[in-house]
Amino acid sequence: GSLHADLMFIGEAPGKQEDLTGRPFVGRAGKLLDSLLAGIGLSRDEVFIANIVKHRPPGNRDPRDEEVRACTPYLEEQIRLIGPKVIVMLGRHSSRYILSFLPVEFDRITEIRGTVYPALLFGRPVRLIPTLHPAAALYSPAYRATLEEDFRVIERELAGAGKTARED
Numbered sequence: 001g002s003l004h005a006d007l008m009f010i011g012e013a014p015g016k017q018e019d020l021t022g023r024p025f026v027g028r029a030g031k032l033l034d035s036l037l038a039g040i041g042l043s044r045d046e047v048f049i050a051n052i053v054k055h056r057p058p059g060n061r062d063p064r065d066e067e068v069r070a071c072t073p074y075l076e077e078q079i080r081l082i083g084p085k086v087i088v089m090l091g092r093h094s095s096r097y098i099l100s101f102l103p104v105e106f107d108r109i110t111e112i113r114g115t116v117y118p119a120l121l122f123g124r125p126v127r128l129i130p131t132l133h134p135a136a137a138l139y140s141p142a143y144r145a146t147l148e149e150d151f152r153v154i155e156r157e158l159a160g161a162g163k164t165a166r167e168d
């Protein structure tokens with residue numbers, strides 16, 4: 001994605017297609033992500049897409065704590081280099097990790113999705129927004145409307161992030 005992106009997404013881990021191509025979100029969940037982005041007037045080359053875990057967990061199992069610990073130094077460096085104004089966590093794994101900096105605790109991602117958490121991350125102000133993983137809407141189509149609702153929150157936050165401190 002763009003190294004100058006104001007908006008960064010953090011997914012879970014590469015799936016099969018991502019593993020084969022070396023690019024994030026190129027499978028079915030990625031197509032849905034593209035269409036959610038288009039819905040708020042953005043294309044993929046205007047955003048940066050990362051994953052919390054950088055390798056494919058065998059058999060698509062959930063990432064283990066030690067895998068998250070091994071990979072997050074890379075993710076943190078990505079956040080430092082890009083310096084996004086808004087970070088959207090796709091699903092509970094990336095939400096749990098990123099919100100542990102605040103700290104925010106939750107049992108289910110549905111409890112906190114669409115909430116904007118202002119934070120200081122690596123010395124820079126950033127708005128953190130957890131939402132569902134797009135794959136959830138592939139299994140339960142009703143979740144698409146939930147994702148669309150959260151993407152409107154993202155759109156609003158990005159518009160606000162363009163303001164100077166004085167305008168705020």
Ligand code: URA
Pocket residue numbers: 011012013014015018023024025026027029030051
């Ligand atoms: N799901 C993810 O969380 N990340 C990807 O890159 C692809 C699917």
